[in-house]
Amino acid sequence: MQAVIDYLKQNEARSIDALCDYLRFPSVSAQAEHREDLRACAEWVANHCRQIGLEARVCPTAGHPVVVAKTPSPASTSPRRPRFVVYGHYDVQPPEPFDLWKSPPFEPRIEGRSLFARGACDNKGQNLAHLIAVEAYLKTGTELPCELIFVIEGEEEVGSSSLAAFLREHQAELACEAVVISDTGMPSPKHPALTYALRGIAALEVLVHGPARDLHSGIFGGTVDNPALALCQLLAKLRDKRGRIAIPGFYDDVQPLSAYERKQMARLPFNEREYRKLVGVKQLFGERGYTPIEQRSARPTFEINGLTSGYQGEGSKTIIPAWARAKITARLVPNQDPARIARLIRLHLQKLCPPTVRLEVQVTRGADPYLVSPEGPHAQAALRALKAAFGFDPVLLREGGSIPIVNDFKKCLHADSLMLGLALPDDNAHSPNEKFDLDCFAKGQLMSAFLWRELAAAQG
Ligand code: BES
Ligand code: MN
Numbered sequence: 001m002q003a004v005i006d007y008l009k010q011n012e013a014r015s016i017d018a019l020c021d022y023l024r025f026p027s028v029s030a031q032a033e034h035r036e037d038l039r040a041c042a043e044w045v046a047n048h049c050r051q052i053g054l055e056a057r058v059c060p061t062a063g064h065p066v067v068v069a070k071t072p073s074p075a076s077t078s079p080r081r082p083r084f085v086v087y088g089h090y091d092v093q094p095p096e097p098f099d100l101w102k103s104p105p106f107e108p109r110i111e112g113r114s115l116f117a118r119g120a121c122d123n124k125g126q127n128l129a130h131l132i133a134v135e136a137y138l139k140t141g142t143e144l145p146c147e148l149i150f151v152i153e154g155e156e157e158v159g160s161s162s163l164a165a166f167l168r169e170h171q172a173e174l175a176c177e178a179v180v181i182s183d184t185g186m187p188s189p190k191h192p193a194l195t196y197a198l199r200g201i202a203a204l205e206v207l208v209h210g211p212a213r214d215l216h217s218g219i220f221g222g223t224v225d226n227p228a229l230a231l232c233q234l235l236a237k238l239r240d241k242r243g244r245i246a247i248p249g250f251y252d253d254v255q256p257l258s259a260y261e262r263k264q265m266a267r268l269p270f271n272e273r274e275y276r277k278l279v280g281v282k283q284l285f286g287e288r289g290y291t292p293i294e295q296r297s298a299r300p301t302f303e304i305n306g307l308t309s310g311y312q313g314e315g316s317k318t319i320i321p322a323w324a325r326a327k328i329t330a331r332l333v334p335n336q337d338p339a340r341i342a343r344l345i346r347l348h349l350q351k352l353c354p355p356t357v358r359l360e361v362q363v364t365r366g367a368d369p370y371l372v373s374p375e376g377p378h379a380q381a382a383l384r385a386l387k388a389a390f391g392f393d394p395v396l397l398r399e400g401g402s403i404p405i406v407n408d409f410k411k412c413l414h415a416d417s418l419m420l421g422l423a424l425p426d427d428n429a430h431s432p433n434e435k436f437d438l439d440c441f442a443k444g445q446l447m448s449a450f451l452w453r454e455l456a457a458a459q460g
Contacts, residue, residue, distance in 0.1 A: 001142065001449070005446065005449065007139060008445050021044070023117040025037050027090055027154065028092055029064055035064070038064040038091060042090060043058055053134075054069040059166065061155075063155050063161060064091060066151060067152040068173075081146050081147045083149065085409070087179050087409070088126065088182070089153050090123075090127070092119035101432050105118035114437060116434065121422070121423040122430065125444075127183075145456030156405070171413065176413060179409045180448075183403055183421065185397075185427070187268055187269050187270075189440065192394045193420075194420060196371065196374040197297070197372070198399055199332055199369050200370070201329050201367045202339075202341040203342075203364040203366055206235075207362075208358070209227060211224050211320060211322055214322050225357050227324040234353060234359075235326060238345075255334065265398075266291065272292070304328055308325045332366075337368070338367065365404070370407055372416045374396045385451040389449075390447070422444040422447075
């Protein structure tokens with residue numbers, strides 16, 4: 001093991017260079033113009049895997065390719081090793097708005113111990129940390145106590161539809177004891193974390209159609225409904241002043257938080273003033289009766305992610321726009337069903353919509369919420385690896401983000417996901433100036449190295 005640790009330390013600069021190369025691909029899965037960039041990025045990942053001694057292939061799908069890479073098979077006489085899948089994603093969120101980036105999003109820049117680029121923490125830096133740990137085992141000839149299969153996909157940020165189908169087709173090949181994922185966060189470098197729950201998501205696009213074309217607002221204004229206003233009025237009715245979502249049936253399946261969980265959450269570090277400063281608001285807003293930690297990890301929400309209508313260019317243009325559109329998501333907690341929630345939202349909007357405009361609602365792929373017991377032997381092994389790498393007692397987290405594929409791992413492979421996040425709260429995931437902390441990168445590699453030893457021991 002010491003050889004592995006030494007290797008990681010001695011190769012730190014090279015590892016950072018590799019991460020920079022990885023980050024130069026603008027692998028934005030949501031934008032069709034980047035299709036080739038995603039393919040090239042997948043090829044880079046597969047090549048990198050081969051260079052460090054894995055057997056890798058790029059698997060085409062109906063969408064963006066999936067990279068599968070395996071540790072080499074040992075001599076046939078060695079005992080059977082437990083097998084784990086390591087999951088990550090090479091796609092990234094759109095970098096817009098460009099003007100808020102201090103340096104271009106796909107030209108990695110290091111400042112102190114921060115590496116800035118789109119995808120730095122979400123998720124390239126985190127999945128590369130695991131690859132580097134394996135590299136250390138392979139290059140030092142240290143025996144890996146587990147067999148590993150890396151599955152690195154290109155559609156996580158758009159719902160992982162192709163990977164879900166891929167899992168069903170490759171069930172036997174991917175059979176494993178558990179799935180290891182670093183695509184979540186930790187409260188601070190002194191609080192390494194094991195995440196045992198994620199929120200799900202229901203995603204919709206709401207279109208309000210008004211007049212057949214943009215109209216002169218002086219000539220026609222006063223006689224024709226304004227779709228932008230109609231949309232705002234509709235959406236404004238969906239949340240009340242106390243932060244409750246005002247959609248009939250929305251909370252039906254939500255299970256109340258147990259006193260035990262609330263007590264555990266209350267023990268997590270949280271400073272309201274710092275948090276306000278981090279997000280840049282003068283007052284927080286959330287569902288009344290819950291703490292901010294509860295609100296953002298264990299309570300459902302409703303958000304407008306994008307709102308578009310009318311003229312957006314320079315100066316003014318006096319029109320009644322022909323249409324207005326909102327991109328909407330609801331974050332869901334365990335036991336809520338994205339399809340049911342999307343239906344409830346659609347029905348309620350239809351009920352509220354006035355006859356002066358026409359409503360069109362499109363439902364896009366959602367994700368189920370996830371919850372797993374943090375008490376099993378794998379979770380305990382993961383906690384030991386976190387402690388050994390970071391030097392602090394780990395905390396257990398429920399987190400507010402979603403990783404759509406974790407439920408498919410459970411359904412298809414019957415495997416739980418161990419989520420060991422390396423992102424910090426100020427890493428700006430999905431925001432301008434995304435970064436990854438290079439200490440988290442280094443400690444993440446160490447954690448991964450320890451993890452295989454701990455997991456193999458737990459497996460017995
Ligand atoms: N890494 C995140 C998920 C995450 C973030 C989990 C923070 C826990 C804490 C992931 O890449 C992500 O952003 N997922 C999307 C999924 C969606 C597009 C279906 C999300 O949560 O918005
Ligand atoms: Mn993300």
